[in-house]
Amino acid sequence: MDRTVCLELDASDPLADRRGAFTLADGLVYLDGNSLGVLPRTVAARLDEVVVREWGEGLIRSWNAAGWVDLPRRVAARIAPLVGADADEVAVGDSTSVNLFKVLAAARRLRPERRVLLTDDTNFPTDRYVAEGLAALGDGLEVRAVAPDAVAAALDDEVAVLFLTHVDYRSGARTDAATLTAAAHRVGAMAVWDLAHSTGALDVDLHAWDADFAVGCSYKYLNGGPGAPAYLYVARRWHTQADTPVRGWFGHARPFDFGTTYAPADGAERFLAGTPHVLSTAALEEALAPFADVSPATLDAKARSLTDTFVTLVTERCGDEVELASPREAARRGAQVSLRHPHAYALTQALIARDVIGDHRPPDLVRFGFAPLYVRHVDVHDAVEVLADVLATRAWDRPEHHRRNTVT
Amino acid sequence: MDRTVCLELDASDPLADRRGAFTLADGLVYLDGNSLGVLPRTVAARLDEVVVREWGEGLIRSWNAAGWVDLPRRVAARIAPLVGADADEVAVGDSTSVNLFKVLAAARRLRPERRVLLTDDTNFPTDRYVAEGLAALGDGLEVRAVAPDAVAAALDDEVAVLFLTHVDYRSGARTDAATLTAAAHRVGAMAVWDLAHSTGALDVDLHAWDADFAVGCSYKYLNGGPGAPAYLYVARRWHTQADTPVRGWFGHARPFDFGTTYAPADGAERFLAGTPHVLSTAALEEALAPFADVSPATLDAKARSLTDTFVTLVTERCGDEVELASPREAARRGAQVSLRHPHAYALTQALIARDVIGDHRPPDLVRFGFAPLYVRHVDVHDAVEVLADVLATRAWDRPEHHRRNTVT
Structure with missing residues (x-):
């Protein structure tokens, strides 16, 4: 060649x-876009506009006038087609670690009688730390890590959640997500996917995989910039039952009522927590433009x-x-x-x-x-x-x- | 007048x-700097430099060459003197909601035999939602909200954590944080303060108050920009025992070893979770410059x-x-x-x-x-x-x- x-x-x-x-x-x-994507040409000018006009001149009025309040939703709508999801199944914000914590907690609560969070021992270390941190909150929960080729055999009726990364961050090996999701479902377990090394580069199709939850990173193949806000996915079938452990006001149905009673928003948005990082999220919105129609x-x-x-x-x-x-x-x-x-x-x-x-x-x-x-x-x-x-x-x-x- | x-x-x-x-x-x-602070003059140019030079040209090399890896630590050192803390007692990242979740979970685990998270019923609604979300994870934990003037009387040996906001977001009333912290300590409870409406405007002195943990927001009086990263405080006496529920890789002692065993970083930094939002955090670093020597x-x-x-x-x-x-x-x-x-x-x-x-x-x-x-x-x-x-x-x-x- x-x-x-x-x-x-x-x-x-x-x-x-x-x-x-x-x-x-x-x-x-x-050749490091799997760690930090390159800068899309229009991001610097867009971010300058957000800082100088929207923040500097618009000030607090920009929550309405510049549409900051809908920013996470607009970005979710751009990411959704890249992961085979509907826009209201995706929520944008926080980091991948925080989002994994949220969806693992939610997935486990949908299987409250089970005690095991199962993963493979090549998973990104943080994903294991996060699961272990959740387990350490009590309740007898346990993290079990087995070799990748032993995952299917380790699925049994003790497993509440199978959580895996679609592409191994070291070897680059791609897991058969649809097959493993089906295997998890056969034993009644939930399937949670980490798409950090997949979205924006591979044929991710959460609907076809029948995934329950997913999380992902936007600073790698999505080119959102260093430490860009992450995203998460909640399958429609869980929208009314799924409960985030971190009940922040941007996941509330009516945040600006300032009500004392928590009422979750519809769809994946209930998994939003604090005020969105507007600068980082606006950069990400602009960065996703080159993915249009891809x-x-x-x-x-x-x-x-x-x-x-x-x-x-x-x-x-x-x-x-x-x-x-x-x-x-x-x-x-x-x-x-x-x-x-x-x-x-x-x-x-x-x-x-x-x-x-x-x-x-x-x-x-x-x-x-x-x-x-x-x-x-x-x-x-x-x-x-x-x-x-x-x-x-x-x-x-x-x-x-x-x-x-x-x-x- | x-x-x-x-x-x-x-x-x-x-x-x-x-x-x-x-x-x-x-x-x-x-007169809305308590909601969103105004734009410091040098932020736009600094952020443009971060985007164009550090991200666009430096790419992945900027984690070292532009010091992104130390960015949260540098910002913590700027916030610490504004809250009466040492730099290694402050960690910068995530949102106030996520940070409150982390420190409430940590504070409660230092009082594992107790079952009540106490607050006043005028607290910012999200703070209550977050505590209720933690309680809903199980373990018999309960959130109790009483009138502000009934807080002292409600402190008893069932209370694991007293969590309050220093300044009421509606009335602007300032609580006597030192007195209430002492009252909490007298019954063996931990004291957690939300400084969202205080830092950068008031005489916050976490050492003098003898606070155990605190969280705060940097887009109000600290002028960090819309949705700027939040911060948290961990008193030195808890540095070796405090355990974050969200064990992300940036809270690891050696994140770039990618070890399979979680080992928390020293100090408040163990409460960091995912990759820092570099763009938002760099804007905040620059925004804090006018506080020098104040x-x-x-x-x-x-x-x-x-x-x-x-x-x-x-x-x-x-x-x-x-x-x-x-x-x-x-x-x-x-x-x-x-x-x-x-x-x-x-x-x-x-x-x-x-x-x-x-x-x-x-x-x-x-x-x-x-x-x-x-x-x-x-x-x-x-x-x-x-x-x-x-x-x-x-x-x-x-x-x-x-x-x-x-x-x-």
């Missing part, structure tokens, strides 16, 4: 026109094509210097490929020094994310050229590449 | 030079002077058209005065139409907040002139002032 083939793939890419919506420095190959299936096809190209080129060019740590079959991967290398941290730094940005996950992985909206096949080609050269010349083996940063 | 007296008071105001740090339209009298006592003195001026002028100019709904004695008020009027909503709208911005709280209050950093005595004078005229001419009694907005 050569550069020409990659250019041809780009020429027939149905998402090719979207790249122009993002600020991307010349010569930079950014189907999750189209994103998924592009992601598979990009990761296939990467795997093929690495296999051709890098020999056995690195080991593929992700599934070889595209349908079993997210929009991410991880490579194993004994000096993965230094290798990551050496690539960054050559303007190929991936990231390191301990102990021995270099991760590469392929955001379908702005990464091209030719970028993949050029990245592998650099990788092959860094490996061949052992360019990673310089003191400056071993120096540790706080965030890796 | 006339305008000249007000100008003289402004001339000797030790905070007079701070007003220049804020964008304030000519002719506008903004003591809470200085803010409090100015707030008392402003509200005294307002009460005096209203008494002189408005006759019995409005009723004072706040304590007449300045030391018993926050930086806020509420007036009662049978058509409070329309009166609020009529004032806004004349560029005097307060807000309405149902059923019959008009609230006025006096942010000590940018409101002048002459603004107070001019606002009362308009108020007196609107009342005398019944200018509020026009159809357009009765038309309801979503947010009041």
Whole structure:
């Protein structure tokens, strides 16, 4: 596979026109959109308008006049089609951690007689911490973590909630969400999905999966900016019964009545809590514009094509210097490929020094994310050229590449 | 009291030079800083830099290079002196509602054998909802709400936590936090304070009060922008025992090790949860700059002077058209005065139409907040002139002032 083939793939890419919506420095190959998405071109101007006109001039009046009060709802309506949901099944706000806490508590309360929160032991550590924090509130609740291939067998009538991340943050392995959701339902358990590494890159379809709840992150493939507000999903069948543990006023049916009695809003919005972070949420709203009319299936096809190209080129060019740590079959991967290398941290730094940005996950992985909206096949080609050269010349083996940063 | 007296008071105001740090339209009298603070002049440029340079160009590298990873800690260090705390006793992030949930859960777990969360029935409704949501998680926990003057008598050995708001959001009444904290401690209960309507305007001194936990809002008197991240306080004596119910990775001692075992960070930081909202938090950091070298006592003195001026002028100019709904004695008020009027909503709208911005709280209050950093005595004078005229001419009694907005 050569550069020409990659250019041809780009020429027939149905998402090719979207790249122009993002600020991307010349010569930079950014393969870390699974950690922090790039800046959409119109966000800075929109945010400046929100700050200077809406906040600075409009002041308190902007809750009505600039529509701040509906901002979470407008953003939910933009995210919903990317996860196969209806707009009123999605609520936007807080962080993924806080949202996971909320939906785990809610899911468990729909199975009050059961005592186990089940996950796999490769799940993102925070997801386990959050579940353990909920369990520590008492009530005999217990978190059980088993190997990924043991999840189905571990489902029994003690399990209140199965909670999993759709795409593994290290290996990039993609779980069969529909099958595992069905397996959970067969034993009467609820299924909660973490979509942090999926939404905006893969064919997420919560309705087809029959998921009960989900949470996700908007600063990765959704390009909402560092620490952008997260979202959550509540299946329509739970809208009247689901109860958030964090009853904040923005989840109230009539927050501006200031009534002393809690009355939850309709739909997923009852899971909102405090006042929305307007600046961050407005940035996210604007950042989602390039996803207009893009189907999750189209994103998924592009992601598979990009990761296939990467795997093929690495296999051709890098020999056995690195080991593929992700599934070889595209349908079993997210929009991410991880490579194993004994000096993965230094290798990551050496690539960054050559303007190929991936990231390191301990102990021995270099991760590469392929955001379908702005990464091209030719970028993949050029990245592998650099990788092959860094490996061949052992360019990673310089003191400056071993120096540790706080965030890796 | 006339305008000249007000100008003289402004001339000797030790905070007079701070007003220049804020964008304030000519002719506008903004008395709603207790709902949404005004825009500090340097925030828009700072936020643009964060978006364009740090996010757009620096991308993932900015977690280290631009210090995003330390951002919550830097902001905590700016808020700590305004609440009489040490920097490591404060954590910045999430919303006030989420933070209240976290500290109520933590406080209660330090009194596991007790079953009552006590508050007063004038507390901000969300604070009650949040406590009730925690109680609904089981364990026999119960929320008890009594009249403000019955709180001391309701403290007994069943009470795990006394949680109160320092300044009443409707009446503006200021509670004696030190006395009530001591009363709670005498029966072995924990004391949790909501500082939403205090910090940045009053002499908050959590050390002197001997408070156990506190939460607060940064978009009111701290001017952090709409929905700016909130903060919480954990007294040093609880730093090793306090346990957050929401165990997110930013509250972990070593988040970037991605370890499967939860190990809380030192100090209040263990109460952080998900990835910080960098854009909102960076705006808040910049917004706090005008508080440099300002003591809470200085803010409090100015707030008392402003509200005294307002009460005096209203008494002189408005006759019995409005009723004072706040304590007449300045030391018993926050930086806020509420007036009662049978058509409070329309009166609020009529004032806004004349560029005097307060807000309405149902059923019959008009609230006025006096942010000590940018409101002048002459603004107070001019606002009362308009108020007196609107009342005398019944200018509020026009159809357009009765038309309801979503947010009041």
